[in-house]
Amino acid sequence: MEGGMATYEAFPRRRRQTASGTGPGSDQSGGIxxxxxxSxxxxxxxxxxxxxxxxxxxxx
Structure with missing residues (x-):
């Protein structure tokens, strides 16, 4: 049952990363x-x- 909770918690985080452009595959040149x-x-x-x-x- 605990594994199901981890999957449930990880899914919204992955969706937010994709929406905000911070997930894998996003362009980081502006961030640098x-x-x-x-600095x-x-x-x-x-x-x-x-x-x-x-x-x-x-x-x-």
Missing amino acids: AKDLLQ LVLLLLLAVVLAIRIYVTAPI
Whole structure:
């Protein structure tokens, strides 16, 4: 009986993956570009925070 429950739970997940384009066979090039852009934005934010910290703590 437990095997039937696993099949029942797995089916909606597979259907959602196919509908959202995250399942196997979907094009991931847009996802890679989005991840790269997000990483660059985070690095820029870190650089700004470090620059502000250095500017504030620098002796005058």
